Amino acid sequence: MKLGFIGCGNMASAIIGGILNKGLAQPEDICASVKTQSSAQKIQNTLGISCTTNNLEVAKTADYLFLAVKPQFCTDVALQIKDALTDKQVIISVIAGKNLEWLKEHLGNDKKIIRTMPNTPALVGEGVTGVCPDNLTSDEDLQNVLTLLRSFGQADIVTEPILDIVGAVSGSSPAFVFMFIEALADGAVAEGMPRKQAYDFAAQAVLGSAKMVLETKKHPGELKDMVCSPAGTTIEGVNTLEKEGMRSAVMDAVRACIQKTRKL
Template sequence: MVIGFIGLGNMAKAMIGGILKKDIVSCEDIIGSAATKKTCEKVSEKFGIQTRDSNRKVAQEADVIILAVKPQYFTQVIAEIMDDVDENKLVISIAAGKTLKWIEGAFEKKVKLIRVMPNTPALVGEGCTAVCRNELVSDEELAFAMSIFESFGQASVVNENLMDVVGGVSGSSPAYAFMFIEAMADAAVEGGMPRKQAYQFAAQSLLGSAKMVLETGKHPGELKDMVCSPGGTTIAAVRVLEEKGFRGAVIDAIKACIDKTKQL
């Protein structure tokens, strides 16, 4: 089984790292291509994979083709490889906003196609990936693809009509989390804490809180209430967040992200 990456950016590197860590295939069975020779050399040196000097060569040799380029390059890349993709090859897309129907139209034929929406925490093995497939993809092929996505975090199958929502709630949300961490750290710095230590405290607290939601199965509201003692400091802070429209701002931000994704 040869896995081919067209595009060797951060997300592709996260996927390659996960695949090798979990021994899904060996480095000899991963090939890739990129826009520059320098990128190919760097990724090859880091992971020991083979690279090719054209997207067509990757498509010709690979059994699974992962399209890891930005959405604006999809038309060009698919035009390059469409004649080399037959009914035996599995195509995986990580592009936001490009539906199964759109991608099939670009290929001008039916292909085995899986669409995924990963996020950047995949770079540290804590990704969250949504997955959907077309009717040509078998259960066995889907299971193999899921093993790839689960190698760098969690993965779940969703209906395609939820993919734009996924983009808002997980695809783009690391940016919101980073802003929250930065804001908490700024407040700690104002209170006299050194900047580096402030980031550590803020980030670890967010990490631990997320882990409590995932591992306890408790409702986030219940976990919040566990921290809020009557007449205490936390409920005073929560009151300010509510007065400033914290929840509404988050909801409006994610809605804007979803609406923008639909326009891609």
């Protein structure tokens, strides 16, 4: 199985790293393309795979071809590779905002295409990816792609309308979580805690809290109530967050991301 990546930034590198770490492919089975020769050399040195500046070369040789370029570059890339693609290849899009209809129009209606939306925690093997296949993709091909995507975290099938929501609730949200961790640490620093220690405590608290949601399967509100003792310190903090509109601010941020995605 030959894997190709057109675009090899942080996300594609995380995907490749997961695949290699799990032994699902060998470095010689993976080829990527990037804009500059210096970037190609860096990828080769870092990941040990073949890397070129020729998108067409990658498109011709891959059984499973990942498109991992920025949305603004997709039209140019599609024009470059369209005639080199075959109906036997599986094309996996990691491009935000470009739906199956757009991809079919620009790459060919006879092509097997799977839209995906991974997130940056893939860099540490804790990613989550929404997966939306077209009606030409076989069950075998879909299972092969899911296996690749699960090499760096979770991957689940969703409908295409849900995929834009996935981009916000898991794709963009790490930025919101990082802001929250930074704010927690800033509050601790303001009261005298050393900054490095504050980051460590805040980050571990967020990690542990997320793990409780996933492993206990309890409603987040129930878990919150478990921390809030009557007349205690935590409920005072919760009261402040409610006054400041934390919930509505986060909801608005998620919806803003979704609306932006739909305009891409």
